[in-house]
Amino acid sequence: MKRILGLILTAVFLSVLSIPCAAADTGRAYPGFSDVAEGSASYEAIKLCYERGLMNGTSETTFSPQGTLSIAQLVVLAARLYDLQNGGGGTVPDLPDLSQPCLRFYDGDGNEFASFTVEETPAYNVMTERPYICISDGPDAPTLPDACTLRVGYEGYNRVGSYEGVKESHESIPGTMSHGYVGTGYRFEDPKAGRFTTIPNAQYVELYKDAWWFPAVFYLGSEGVMSFDGELLYRASGGNNGDDSGYDPAVRFSKDNASRALFAWLVDRTAGELPAVHETVSVPDVSPDETQDADAILRLYRAGILTGVDTAGHFHGGGQLTRAQAAMMLARVLDPASRV
Numbered sequence: 001m002k003r004i005l006g007l008i009l010t011a012v013f014l015s016v017l018s019i020p021c022a023a024a025d026t027g028r029a030y031p032g033f034s035d036v037a038e039g040s041a042s043y044e045a046i047k048l049c050y051e052r053g054l055m056n057g058t059s060e061t062t063f064s065p066q067g068t069l070s071i072a073q074l075v076v077l078a079a080r081l082y083d084l085q086n087g088g089g090g091t092v093p094d095l096p097d098l099s100q101p102c103l104r105f106y107d108g109d110g111n112e113f114a115s116f117t118v119e120e121t122p123a124y125n126v127m128t129e130r131p132y133i134c135i136s137d138g139p140d141a142p143t144l145p146d147a148c149t150l151r152v153g154y155e156g157y158n159r160v161g162s163y164e165g166v167k168e169s170h171e172s173i174p175g176t177m178s179h180g181y182v183g184t185g186y187r188f189e190d191p192k193a194g195r196f197t198t199i200p201n202a203q204y205v206e207l208y209k210d211a212w213w214f215p216a217v218f219y220l221g222s223e224g225v226m227s228f229d230g231e232l233l234y235r236a237s238g239g240n241n242g243d244d245s246g247y248d249p250a251v252r253f254s255k256d257n258a259s260r261a262l263f264a265w266l267v268d269r270t271a272g273e274l275p276a277v278h279e280t281v282s283v284p285d286v287s288p289d290e291t292q293d294a295d296a297i298l299r300l301y302r303a304g305i306l307t308g309v310d311t312a313g314h315f316h317g318g319g320q321l322t323r324a325q326a327a328m329m330l331a332r333v334l335d336p337a338s339r340v
Contacts, residue, residue, distance in 0.1 A: 126194025195224025
């Protein structure tokens with residue numbers, strides 16, 4: 001069995017757009033940044049990431065390879081990577097029309113009988129293998145069909161999911177927390193039917209809709225890649241994102257540097273399935289039982305995307321990213337031949 005223990009970091013992680021509003025096009029000609037020497041360790045990676053529309057320079061002539069990557073930049077980069085890996089052009093779409101429903105229920109004849117916008121999200125429970133979504137919890141519940149087709153997403157915005165559900169009814173049980181179950185709704189066999197819960201709710205949309213990075217957050221949420229508050233915000237703030245913590249992503253996302261651990265988690269979520277190059281890996285400072293997101297980190301090691309920061313192979317998850325380091329990692333995702 002192959003083992004990774006002590007791969008040398010030549011330049012292992014990268015950065016993204018320095019100009020947040022710049023559009024990402026694919027197939028564009030590399031301009032030849034003056035601060036990236038041809039033949040250097042990161043040259044080919046930076047060139048590839050630029051040509052694929054994944055990264056921009058910090059100006060028309062410079063890339064700033066030793067510059068750092070903010071959380072906001074990393075999130076937008078992750079959304080671009082996800083789009084590229086799923087057949088798109090590496091662009092982050094603008095927010096959809098949030099007044100249109102994101103959940104639509106149809107009967108066997110294709111007739112819509114219920115729909116919900118972000119602000120009207122119904123009660124649900126998706127913490128099981130078979131998600132349950134409640135349609136009506138009132139005493140005058142309408143007659144619902146025994147089966148339904150649920151379509152999740154925004155037409156013309158993202159890949160709309162279609163899921164088959166079977167009707168279920170539940171009553172309140174005294175002394176228990178039955179929220180999400182009381183009333184009549186549908187049980188879905190496909191766990192992805194619960195991905196609508198990762199769309200940022202109305203509270204967050206209202207707070208951050210004008211932030212330049214929020215369309216990327218909403219896009220990844222609408223695709224079921226991650227949740228904003230329960231996953232991204234929790235990791236970005238180091239778990240200090242409670243209502244009374246004072247952590248404001250509108251300020252901190254653009255101000256704080258992204259960590260290597262956050263980079264690995266986002267790349268694992270957005271790169272898609274990556275074949276293993278190594279059967280097993282051993283990383284001195286990554287414990288499967290104690291390190292947050294150890295599974296994601298180790299998957300990227302096994303896929304030849306991540307290496308280490310020293311000869312011992314330490315991951316150093318709390319360390320900061322440089323733009324050149326990030327580019328080399330992302331180039332390995334884009335080009336299987338470059339994987340370690």
